[in-house]
Amino acid sequence: MKKVVVIGSGFGGLSIASRLKAKGFEVTLIEKQADLGGRARTFSHNGYKYDAGPTVITAPYLIEELFSIHNEDFKNYVKLLPVKPWYRFLFNSGEYIDYGGKLITTAHEIKSKYGIKKARAYLKLLKHSKRIFDKGFTELSDAPFESISSMIKHLPELMKIRFDRSVYKTVDKYLNNKNLNEALSMHPLLVGGNPYSTTSIYLLIQYLEWKWGVHYSEGGTGKIVDGLESLFIKKNIEIKKNTEAKKIITKNGKVIGIDTSKGIINCDLVVCNSDPTYTYKNLLGFKPKKISNKFNLKHSMSLFVLYFSTKKIYDDVKHHTIVFSRRHYELLNDIFNKKIFVSDPSLYLHRPGATDPSMIQNGHDNFYVLAPVPNNLSNIDWENRGNELANIIINNLQEKIMPGLSNNIVDSFFITPDYFENDLNTYAGSGFGIQPVFTQSAYFRYGNKAKETDGLYFVGASTHPGAGVPGVISTAKVTEKLILRDYGIN
Numbered sequence: 146m147k148k149v150v151v152i153g154s155g156f157g158g159l160s161i162a163s164r165l166k167a168k169g170f171e172v173t174l175i176e177k178q179a180d181l182g183g184r185a186r187t188f189s190h191n192g193y194k195y196d197a198g199p200t201v202i203t204a205p206y207l208i209e210e211l212f213s214i215h216n217e218d219f220k221n222y223v224k225l226l227p228v229k230p231w232y233r234f235l236f237n238s239g240e241y242i243d244y245g246g247k248l249i250t251t252a253h254e255i256k257s258k259y260g261i262k263k264a265r266a267y268l269k270l271l272k273h274s275k276r277i278f279d280k281g282f283t284e285l286s287d288a289p290f291e292s293i294s295s296m297i298k299h300l301p302e303l304m305k306i307r308f309d310r311s312v313y314k315t316v317d318k319y320l321n322n323k324n325l326n327e328a329l330s331m332h333p334l335l336v337g338g339n340p341y342s343t344t345s346i347y348l349l350i351q352y353l354e355w356k357w358g359v360h361y362s363e364g365g366t367g368k369i370v371d372g373l374e375s376l377f378i379k380k381n382i383e384i385k386k387n388t389e390a391k392k393i394i395t396k397n398g399k400v401i402g403i404d405t406s407k408g409i410i411n412c413d414l415v416v417c418n419s420d421p422t423y424t425y426k427n428l429l430g431f432k433p434k435k436i437s438n439k440f441n442l443k444h445s446m447s448l449f450v451l452y453f454s455t456k457k458i459y460d461d462v463k464h465h466t467i468v469f470s471r472r473h474y475e476l477l478n479d480i481f482n483k484k485i486f487v488s489d490p491s492l493y494l495h496r497p498g499a500t501d502p503s504m505i506q507n508g509h510d511n512f513y514v515l516a517p518v519p520n521n522l523s524n525i526d527w528e529n530r531g532n533e534l535a536n537i538i539i540n541n542l543q544e545k546i547m548p549g550l551s552n553n554i555v556d557s558f559f560i561t562p563d564y565f566e567n568d569l570n571t572y573a574g575s576g577f578g579i580q581p582v583f584t585q586s587a588y589f590r591y592g593n594k595a596k597e598t599d600g601l602y603f604v605g606a607s608t609h610p611g612a613g614v615p616g617v618i619s620t621a622k623v624t625e626k627l628i629l630r631d632y633g634i635n
């Protein structure tokens with residue numbers, strides 16, 4: 146039986162550990178932190194628990210599979226609740242749209258606020274999104290890309306769906322309305338991309354949400370992580386927490402083990418869920434062989450996230466509210482390209498109690514609010530500027546959506562790009578790995594199988610197909626295919 150070590154327990158690492166165990170590998174999962182989940186872990190603070198990261202759960206069949214491949218019923222571990230509406234988009238003017246839930250309701254919402262032509266245009270955009278989904282998700286999201294030629298054969302269809310256009314430009318072609326453009330092109334931000342430069346292939350996320358709905362895991366996303374941990378214990382997957390990989394050991398062009406903060410572990414293959422840029426620089430000490438990614442890659446923006454609880458229950462606040470700033474193009478340009486401190490961020494507010502009463506804890510409402518900010522190539526000193534941004538955000542929410550907020554907060558803390566860089570070992574503290582631009586997609590992302598040495602594989606946000614929970618779970622499907630092929634297993 147081949148022995149595999151998985152470095153990192155984000156959803157990518159958890160997924161590959163589950164998949165390889167089901168195929169008979171001996172699996173050890175090591176995690177630097179004291180708990181599992183990576184970006185999807187749970188924070189506990191002064192008696193409150195907070196989802197640290199992902200809360201929008203889409204394509205739940207991908208999570209269910211991680212249990213069903215062991216003949217286990219996902220429903221015995223996790224309960225998913227439908228979110229309605231999926232998002233409230235709140236514009237600077239005070240206008241808003243409630244989006245998602247039922248298509249007819251959404252079309253009606255657009256019609257009532259922007260007229261019948263815009264509602265029809267939205268349905269046409271969705272049809273276009275389905276076409277992209279059929280190619281980009283159904284056909285390619287779990288297909289390995291090992292050479293440029295494996296990409297070239299898809300170019301004719303990609304040309305037809307105009308992959309060369311950005312998500313923003315594509316939405317504008319259909320909707321041609323400032324508010325609707327901003328709202329309906331926001332999906333790249335969920336996977337680390339600027340809507341103005343992300344290839345329109347990522348518009349597939351829009352149809353993906355309609356295909357399977359938007360869900361919340363009862364008790365928090367951490368319940369999915371806990372469910373997987375229980376499954377792993379039952380299936381004898383070895384879990385080593387507080388264990389940091391320091392070096393991947395190779396001999397004669399082959400992986401033979403890893404050196405960790407708790408000693409050496411011998412193994413036949415290693416799957417890294419740790420960020421690939423960090424991994425090549427720190428655990429391998431050489432550059433990737435692929436011409437396309439010798440570290441000149443564009444890494445995603447980062448995030449500033451403020452977690453807080455309030456004594457007031459804000460019943461009017463929906464589960465997911467996106468609060469748009471007055472600026473859009475310029476703001477994203479400041480964050481992604483100029484990499485400067487922004488004092489007028491757009492915000493995404495998460496209020497789980499709107500869907501799941503169990504998240505009203507100690508009689509208090511529970512939230513996080515996140516702002517996209519530049520990654521740490523910015524040189525912003527977050528030790529000094531963190532409180533400043535927290536206050537800006539609280540004032541903004543207080544003015545636009547949560548009256549009396551500052552007097553109602555009973556608990557709060559925040560994370561900055563430094564958390565992603567130092568705690569999760571992510572290059573430049575990027576929130577989502579490398580950006581989803583075309584020149585960093587499919588074959589041009591980090592390889593799911595390394596070319597430099599045998600027995601070395603990758604999963605997670607910077608590999609194909611990319612970031613987001615459905616994305617990283619799919620990276621493990623791709624990597625599993627390559628490993629089974631390489632080790633001659635059906």
Ligand SMILES: Cc1cc2nc3c(=O)[nH]c(=O)nc-3n(C[C@H](O)[C@H](O)[C@H](O)COP(=O)(O)OP(=O)(O)OC[C@H]3O[C@@H](n4cnc5c(N)ncnc54)[C@H](O)[C@@H]3O)c2cc1C
Nearest residue numbers: 153155157177183184198199200201390419605606613614
């Ligand atoms: C605030 C936030 C909100 C988000 N919201 C959503 C959402 O609503 N829906 C959605 O689909 N996606 C969302 N995302 C994106 C999604 O969470 C991520 O793309 C995904 O969870 C990343 O998973 P991953 O497998 O790449 O690994 P990560 O979660 O990045 O985990 C990598 C793990 O490797 C560990 N590690 C690193 N180096 C070492 C080492 N040397 N030794 C041992 N362990 C190591 C780290 O500690 C970490 O646990 C969000 C992300 C953030 C940050």
